[in-house]
Amino acid sequence: MSVPESSEPRAARRAIPVWFIILLFLLLYWGMVYFDLRSGWFNERVYAPFHNLEQVASFQPISGEGEFVMKGKQLYSLNCAVCHMETGTGNPGNGCPPLAGSEWVSAAGPGRIIRIVSKGATGPIEVAGKVYNTGTMLAIGDQLPGDEPQKAESIAAIISYIRKTFGNNASAVTPEQVSKVRDQIKDRKTYFSPEELKAAPEAP
């Protein structure tokens, strides 16, 4: 059958099928749900492969003893290392005793070291077989920033750090232990003398 030359192809009008419109809306709905669940809503802290902020938060490494000791290391650098040095060797020229190998630091019970860090110490003190008598340690613990629970936590972190580094190998100290000791000495205004410290209980 031949087609007349004059006939142009013509498109007839036809309504869009209903199923196609429904399919479009379903696709749109699926797309929106997918976006909602996986986009993180453009939060700048959500990157692939994470889908949303809750998921990122759930994958945070759980803080353990290691992190606590790391915090202590930072606080030590800020507050203690001026005199005791980053390496814990102390500064004999200033009368500042070492922390490395110090029996005051690595005692089985941390009661005395908590007292020293909290309220300071002065007077001739024997550390690792040598007497240091010209130095005075300030009440660093009381001067740390924050309220009392924060101070206790910071002090516990510092003491845990110095008990676990510089060749020392003693147990970590918990904020609860520090709070307990600090509660007993909270009204004290003066530095400890070594005799008083020796009289104090070693266990917190």
Added chain:
Amino acid sequence: MNYGPLVFLAAFFALAGSWFGLVLTPQVQVGRLQQTNSVPGGATYPVARPGLAREGLDVYRANGCAYCHSQQVGQTGTVCDVVLNEIGTNPPALFAALGKLKGMSEPQARQLVSGLPKTILAGKAKEEADAATKALNAAGAKAQVWIVAVGPDISRPGWGVRRSVAEDFLFDYPVMLGSQRIGPDLANVGVRLPDPNWHLLHLYAPQAMIKGSIMAPYPYLFEKRKIERFPSPDALVLPPQMAAEPGFEVIPTPQAKALAAYLVSLRADIPLFSAPVTVASASAPASTNAPAGATNAPPTNAPAK
């Protein structure tokens, strides 16, 4: 029919749409990005590169390093390992729990816990790892969930332990992301190859350091000069077949030193909130992206490792 207004509107919306998506949205998203803290550890991240390394970024840019090297580590997933740190106070209960977890007998479990810390389960989903850790800790042991990033990039040795995120580039202008990997990714090169001297030798003669390397040498970043009274402490220690003729030495220019300092300042191993990963606490970096070697100090001529 006059299509002018229609064409105008179509063009306007196309351009406005792309401006909205490609300029405005990213600006709203990360335009005010600030320093953050590493998690765990809480160290400030990132810190600005030391001066010499910052200059090195310009050398990196000027020499087109970014044409062949990317600085972005990808990540396709995050899995959890369960690491047993301590046996604890109740070994029989621990062996029973291990037996249940891994379907092993008591002697096998006893053998497994020798030489702690040890990875007990690897590559598990978060829920499964949490449940296993809980079971082990209930038996008196000390177990921990390790967050591990996975992906083709991360599986390559030394390419980094997590994906790159926007914070990594906070102090870099321009950001040298790169799009081609004719050479390896450099996001973590400061950890992979921490010695600036290695980089100096490698820039002068790549094939001397890596057999079969296709990297172009950059001799114009170095100066061959006659040894005056004393040899320079900066002179490169070259293998015999590449060494300068007797009486001459090869000295890195300030550009070469800056570039080496920049390269060793690149690292992608700091755990962040937006890119969580567990790092061993012993090796947890104290100051985040400060370079592994002291890059402000000029490189010495200590022989390359």
